Amino acid sequence: MEDHLKGYKEKSKELLSRAEITVGDTVTIKTYDKEITGILMPRYESADKNHIVIKLKNGYNIGLRTDKIQSITKIVDSFQQSSTGYKIHDSIKNNDKKAHPKIALLGTGGTIASKVDYRTGGVTPALSASEIYASVPELANYAYVEPEVVLKEYSENLNPAHWTIIANKIKEKVTSGEYQGILVPHGTDTMHYTAAALSFALQNLPIPVVLVGAQRSSDRPSSDAALNLIGATIFALKSQLTGVFVCMHASLADDLVACHLGTRVRKNHTSKRDAFESIDGMPIALIRGETVELQLQQAGQKLKKRDNNTDGFVVRPNFDRRVVLLKYYPGFNPKLIAYALESDCRAIILEGTGLGHVGKECFPQIRKAVESGILVFMTSQCIWGRTRMTVYETGRDLLDIGVISLSDMMAETATVKAMWALANSKDVKSAAKLMQENIANEISMSIPIS
Amino acid sequence: MEDHLKGYKEKSKELLSRAEITVGDTVTIKTYDKEITGILMPRYESADKNHIVIKLKNGYNIGLRTDKIQSITKIVDSFQQSSTGYKIHDSIKNNDKKAHPKIALLGTGGTIASKVDYRTGGVTPALSASEIYASVPELANYAYVEPEVVLKEYSENLNPAHWTIIANKIKEKVTSGEYQGILVPHGTDTMHYTAAALSFALQNLPIPVVLVGAQRSSDRPSSDAALNLIGATIFALKSQLTGVFVCMHASLADDLVACHLGTRVRKNHTSKRDAFESIDGMPIALIRGETVELQLQQAGQKLKKRDNNTDGFVVRPNFDRRVVLLKYYPGFNPKLIAYALESDCRAIILEGTGLGHVGKECFPQIRKAVESGILVFMTSQCIWGRTRMTVYETGRDLLDIGVISLSDMMAETATVKAMWALANSKDVKSAAKLMQENIANEISMSIPIS
Numbered sequence: 001m002e003d004h005l006k007g008y009k010e011k012s013k014e015l016l017s018r019a020e021i022t023v024g025d026t027v028t029i030k031t032y033d034k035e036i037t038g039i040l041m042p043r044y045e046s047a048d049k050n051h052i053v054i055k056l057k058n059g060y061n062i063g064l065r066t067d068k069i070q071s072i073t074k075i076v077d078s079f080q081q082s083s084t085g086y087k088i089h090d091s092i093k094n095n096d097k098k099a100h101p102k103i104a105l106l107g108t109g110g111t112i113a114s115k116v117d118y119r120t121g122g123v124t125p126a127l128s129a130s131e132i133y134a135s136v137p138e139l140a141n142y143a144y145v146e147p148e149v150v151l152k153e154y155s156e157n158l159n160p161a162h163w164t165i166i167a168n169k170i171k172e173k174v175t176s177g178e179y180q181g182i183l184v185p186h187g188t189d190t191m192h193y194t195a196a197a198l199s200f201a202l203q204n205l206p207i208p209v210v211l212v213g214a215q216r217s218s219d220r221p222s223s224d225a226a227l228n229l230i231g232a233t234i235f236a237l238k239s240q241l242t243g244v245f246v247c248m249h250a251s252l253a254d255d256l257v258a259c260h261l262g263t264r265v266r267k268n269h270t271s272k273r274d275a276f277e278s279i280d281g282m283p284i285a286l287i288r289g290e291t292v293e294l295q296l297q298q299a300g301q302k303l304k305k306r307d308n309n310t311d312g313f314v315v316r317p318n319f320d321r322r323v324v325l326l327k328y329y330p331g332f333n334p335k336l337i338a339y340a341l342e343s344d345c346r347a348i349i350l351e352g353t354g355l356g357h358v359g360k361e362c363f364p365q366i367r368k369a370v371e372s373g374i375l376v377f378m379t380s381q382c383i384w385g386r387t388r389m390t391v392y393e394t395g396r397d398l399l400d401i402g403v404i405s406l407s408d409m410m411a412e413t414a415t416v417k418a419m420w421a422l423a424n425s426k427d428v429k430s431a432a433k434l435m436q437e438n439i440a441n442e443i444s445m446s447i448p449i450s
Numbered sequence: 451m452e453d454h455l456k457g458y459k460e461k462s463k464e465l466l467s468r469a470e471i472t473v474g475d476t477v478t479i480k481t482y483d484k485e486i487t488g489i490l491m492p493r494y495e496s497a498d499k500n501h502i503v504i505k506l507k508n509g510y511n512i513g514l515r516t517d518k519i520q521s522i523t524k525i526v527d528s529f530q531q532s533s534t535g536y537k538i539h540d541s542i543k544n545n546d547k548k549a550h551p552k553i554a555l556l557g558t559g560g561t562i563a564s565k566v567d568y569r570t571g572g573v574t575p576a577l578s579a580s581e582i583y584a585s586v587p588e589l590a591n592y593a594y595v596e597p598e599v600v601l602k603e604y605s606e607n608l609n610p611a612h613w614t615i616i617a618n619k620i621k622e623k624v625t626s627g628e629y630q631g632i633l634v635p636h637g638t639d640t641m642h643y644t645a646a647a648l649s650f651a652l653q654n655l656p657i658p659v660v661l662v663g664a665q666r667s668s669d670r671p672s673s674d675a676a677l678n679l680i681g682a683t684i685f686a687l688k689s690q691l692t693g694v695f696v697c698m699h700a701s702l703a704d705d706l707v708a709c710h711l712g713t714r715v716r717k718n719h720t721s722k723r724d725a726f727e728s729i730d731g732m733p734i735a736l737i738r739g740e741t742v743e744l745q746l747q748q749a750g751q752k753l754k755k756r757d758n759n760t761d762g763f764v765v766r767p768n769f770d771r772r773v774v775l776l777k778y779y780p781g782f783n784p785k786l787i788a789y790a791l792e793s794d795c796r797a798i799i800l801e802g803t804g805l806g807h808v809g810k811e812c813f814p815q816i817r818k819a820v821e822s823g824i825l826v827f828m829t830s831q832c833i834w835g836r837t838r839m840t841v842y843e844t845g846r847d848l849l850d851i852g853v854i855s856l857s858d859m860m861a862e863t864a865t866v867k868a869m870w871a872l873a874n875s876k877d878v879k880s881a882a883k884l885m886q887e888n889i890a891n892e893i894s895m896s897i898p899i900s
Contacts, residue, residue, distance in 0.1 A: 155803070156804065156844055188804060189804035269834040269835040321781040327776075327777045331769070333793055354639035354717065380720050383719075384718055385722065393604070394604055415779050415781075
């Protein structure tokens with residue numbers, strides 16, 4: 001027998017049964033201080049028994065304590081709702097493929113594809129790409145989404161070999177010419193690193209590639225998965241731009257998704273839903289409901305218009321892991337640079353202080369690295385702003401030694417780009433040149449500071 | 451013969467001479483679109499000849515192009531101005547020591563004590579603590595400032611041994627009982643590291659210690675040195691709080707200085723004057739003109755009221771450099787952890803992703819480190835938010851291995867604190883315990899995230 005109140009039990013189940021409500025129905029719930037309308041969501045077997053979870057129209061789920069509910073009324077029966085509700089697998093099948101633009105959804109893992117184990121309070125990876133689709137039925141209103149599982153990893157376990165797998169899968173989807181856009185649900189821990197990697201690997205894309213994550217797992221009452229996925233889908237379909245982007249909550253509000261450039265975005269909070277921020281610039285677009293609001297283009301940015309033409313599309317999916325990122329701090333042991341050399345590295349990204357400095361104690365080891373043919377690049381741990389190594393003595397000394405200043409390239413993006421540049425250049429000299437060229441908006445023209 | 455128009459030449463000198471104006475006079479300058487009143491500042495010999503520099507009442511210097519100046523009028527002669535103007539050394543001498551509270555100004559170097567070499571465009575350290583005082587004559591309106599040069603280093607060259615020197619000098623000044631506050635002009639690159647170090651080294655301070663820097667050197671038209679120094683002085687005198695703080699521009703506006711807790715502040719922009727930000731909280735105070743506006747105290751913060759009583763004052767000025775900070779990224783070579791062990795380190799601070807993760811490829815080396823008796827701590831490269839290692843499998847695995855989660859302690863503060871904890875504990879076990887205690891508002895009680 002099918003359970004029409006999946007996961008609900010005791011008081012919450014009793015309350016719903018009495019009102020003849022099943023999962024997927026649109027309901028209105030009154031509490032002592034508010035009235036809320038939305039779709040009743042299923043709960044996992046081990047979910048706590050005191051909450052009823054409703055998906056609001058903006059895609060955001062909220063949990064209501066049963067002891068605060070004064071009344072609950074069915075507004076629309078789940079069987080009368082078009083392409084929403086719990087029976088989403090049926091609605092995918094019934095979806096008119098010709099009526100909707102086609103989007104590829106390439107699952108990689110992460111919170112967006114996780115569920116909470118309510119016994120332990122921990123989160124484990126569980127949902128497949130198709131289950132994500134099932135948990136956000138509204139997607140079917142906008143697109144015919146074709147899910148495929150590429151990886152099942154928390155993003156902290158991803159490494160450059162995984163970027164190659166993802167890039168090659170995207171290449172396959174793009175060159176098929178079947179899709180209007182590609183969604184890549186991804187763990188948030190390293191989503192910005194993957195976004196940068198794909199920005200270099202996939203050049204001259206005919207359709208947009210949008211990475212999307214969730215800070216709270218899809219089955220949690222406060223999940224941001226739905227709004228982010230819907231925002232990413234709308235951006236992929238409606239924006240006239242192409243490239244590699246990251247779509248996530250733009251603020252604490254639940255109606256605004258920001259779309260960031262893949263090389264210019266950073267996870268700047270461990271837990272907030274609007275953790276992702278564009279660095280040294282605005283998000284490229286805001287998605288408000290079904291509207292894509294393009295932001296003012298920034299000086300020097302090059303963005304490509306969507307042309308659905310695969311002719312110029314170039315894929316360079318390889319990365320050379322032999323890059324070491326070292327963050328400087330007072331007391332930094334210069335031996336770490338020596339060890340980096342011993343570990344067969346080809347490039348060092350220094351995350352220096354201020355305008356691009358490290359203490360003079362490091363100079364001899366840096367000189368040794370440069371003389372060994374290792375590329376040494378400078379970025380700033382300040383995160384915002386650009387390195388300018390001509391201003392102070394320390395910077396000028398480092399330039400003399402042979403350190404290359406990367407201006408406003410983020411340390412994370414620089415690390416990824418160095419791996420890509422080394423794998424796609426005939427020698428380190430060409431790689432050094434490539435590092436200083438703007439490939440995917442990762443570096444902007446240096447503007448002197450007065 | 452004394453040059454009353456120090457540094458001015460050609461057209462700018464001609465303009466000033468004709469109006470019988472000398473350095474230190476209060477003047478009103480009219481241009482085609484504005485009218486500005488302030489004190490005429492001296493210029494360095496090699497300064498460009500096309501600008502006249504005026505210090506406004508808010509302490510901010512501006513440069514005006516001579517070809518835009520329509521008229522220039524003397525309002526107050528430099529000799530009639532009380533304790534302002536260029537002849538500041540005289541006014542220090544004439545200063546009535548009993549009429550003004552006494553402040554110690556301990557120069558360490560950095561931009562605030564630098565001047566631009568206008569031939570090369572570069573900045574070199576030049577000014578002594580007394581020259582800083584001379585360049586910000588307004589300080590004499592508030593305090594009898596007693597300058598002393600402790601160090602002359604760009605802050606990127608400071609290491610834990612310098613922190614000990616500064617701490618011991620502050621101890622000497624504090625225990626003399628002569629001062630109402632201590633100002634520490636400091637290079638901005640690592641000012642937040644020194645501020646954290648002093649926060650641990652100087653406990654139960656009877657008077658406030660305020661670090662202050664400049665993003666633009668003191669002799670530049672757009673220098674922020676004056677406003678920051680005045681703001682720091684006003685905070686040191688008027689605030690009823692004590693502890694270690696950092697005072698810097700609060701915004702792009704020129705009338706607001708923010709005062710940050712020494713363990714909760716970070717340089718978040720390479721060049722902006724409001725580069726310093728409080729992390730996971732508001733600045734402790736805003737200084738607007740001569741008013742100190744205390745901000746709402748945050749949950750769990752412990753702040754001490756000034757009591758000018760040296761009885762409980764404790765100085766623990768030593769640091770153990772054998773701490774390695776490693777930032778994680780996809781492709782991170784676990785060998786770096788092995789090398790850290792080889793380099794005689796006693797603690798590793800991991801700057802992990804998200805809630806406090808590193809890839810599982812690192813687990814064997816981390817286990818080896820823990821088994822060797824090395825302390826391994828986890829912080830987050832997100833910067834904002836706190837580590838929570840019980841949420842995901844990766845975090846739980848790392849906890850099982852023996853990694854210690856540092857919650858909302860910043861990676862920079864954690865690195866400094868580990869150096870201090872190791873130097874001030876009888877063994878690593880006690881150091882680990884100390885790391886998890888809140889000593890100087892560096893860690894706040896963990897609040898579960900829903």
